[in-house]
Amino acid sequence: MANITTNFNDRTIEYEQLLSDFKQLLKTNSLKFTIQREVILETLYNSDEHLTPESLHHLIQKKFPELKTGIATVYRTLALLEDSAMVTSLSFGAQGKKYELGAKNHHDHMICTECGDIIEFVDEQIEDRQHKIAEALGFRMSDHSMQIYGVCKNCQHR
Amino acid sequence: MANITTNFNDRTIEYEQLLSDFKQLLKTNSLKFTIQREVILETLYNSDEHLTPESLHHLIQKKFPELKTGIATVYRTLALLEDSAMVTSLSFGAQGKKYELGAKNHHDHMICTECGDIIEFVDEQIEDRQHKIAEALGFRMSDHSMQIYGVCKNCQHR
């Protein structure tokens, strides 16, 4: 089985680069660079998880309790980052969305319906094919998402 | 461009069959067959749209005003149908889920980010590949969903 990649530990963009992109984005839109916005970006960067607004907020409160960052700011910043395509949101069956940094390599998700574990992967054949389908249907494709649901190796053994 | 199918007007299951499956399901679980449940199933069957609980409720109120079906019953019945895999829910970026009958052929979705239009399609190459990926990662695959986002032909011309 070739061409399936699941290793995303090597991020495509280093934090300094990401931060500078973010600052540029803010400047372009006459928005201000605040410590809260930086902390949110940094926490997203340092997390390998797919975070809900609530879990992101908890992480920040634990790590920077002196900031007393409000959940509203987390929501506002996530909306800002999503609008600028710096983060991507996923909505699975459960209620609420999960967010991840878009600066990582593009990938799709395989989700274990037993334990909720998420494995990221990329398959070039599928990526190619998606572009061809969009073209054939007359769409100007901007994005896509794919989730495969099933039971992971660990949960099968239990 | 071969092998992309977008024609789903020919349903795989006729209504009588669907209804009888539903009755069987209810019987098996010692649940009762009520007029509200039938109306919900029928309305889903007769709609080619992907419905939100609210839009489904509106349709039912318009068509069967004498029933005064409550929104809570719609939610409860959709949850029941989804648990039994008779309907599938989709959660796109927007808030809220949309539901569709699972009795139609399996398909994926191409979604216009301008007008919200949804085109259904199937591509065998991708279907095959998904199974192979699940296998390679040790998953026992149960289901998958794929959405391609972009701007549809009509909206490009505007």
Add this chain to the structure above:
DNA sequence: GTCGCTGCAAAGTCTTTGCAGAGAG
């Protein structure tokens, strides 16, 4: 200084639940 940002709390959405009466089996 100006004008956007933040935290807080209040207000909105969407969804679920408790309950008493109605109805299917």
Add this chain to the structure above:
DNA sequence: CTCTCTGCAAAGACTTTGCAGCGAC
């Protein structure tokens, strides 16, 4: 008859918004 369903309204969960003071530029 019994036990599940239903509509209603209240409660919950999650998200957004208004506002006054704060802070980046």
